[in-house]
Amino acid sequence: MAPLRFSANVSWLFPEFPGLPARLRAAGSSGFEAAEVAWPYAEQPEALARAAREAGLRLVLINTPPGDREKGEMGLGAVPGRQAAFREGLEQAVLYAKALGCPRVHLMAGRVPQGADRAAVRSEMETVFLENLRHAAGVLAQESLVGLLEPINTRITDPRYFLDTPQQAAAILQKVGRPNLQLQMDLFHWQIMDGNLTGNIREFLPLVGHVQVAQVPGRGEPDSPGELNFPYLFQLLEDEGYRGFVGCEYRPQGDTVEGLNWLRSYWDRQGCPQAGQ
8 A cells, every 4th residue: 555645735834934935945845745736826837836846846736716806706617607717717727737737726616606595506506617617627638637626615614615515526527527527535624514534535535636634623734633533534545545645735733844743753654754864
């Protein structure tokens, strides 16, 4: 069984450092081999690619642009009337993914429109999402890229997010039926919405292209106090043969590097060489 490979989400980790290039350097010197960035669009792609290269990191995931944050947008994939903006954002994401050598793009579904009833708009939003996903799958396939769908919990994090359970995301993937669209499994969101992580990991892992982790409910380090037993979950992912990256998308409770003890002890158990050794 191969050990898990971890990726530093530099939109969350290393907040001690201003700007993504400095965070990438910090991730590299902490022993990470990979990084992910939610939205890299404030930086020039070439500068970001250079910073990652100099830090010895490969970039493994970015998100499509969120849309108009001022108007409360959080992704556009399923939002009626925003199809043109979704497609523009997709082109921008593809441009960045190519410049960064990044193989995966999270295709953000977005939120139920303000004031709308979720049940009333669900069918229309799914239709829009399916149409956008078919378009995205074609665009991504031309560049050998993978698109990911991530359910985000609507109990704590984002009450109006359209895509909120693994079951809903898997059903949509099945309807679209494109091999280069996969599931993004954030165990923080999955635990809050559905629990049953052992069963859901086993059932949905064949569809999964990327995993993310944080403790529940505080969204801190995997070894911070909370509901999830990460040594067990990591072992389960290994046993089930997961080969992708595990993104560290959590909010450090203190200094990021000091908070990486959980990862250093995982590497120790696996006999992995670490930074500085």
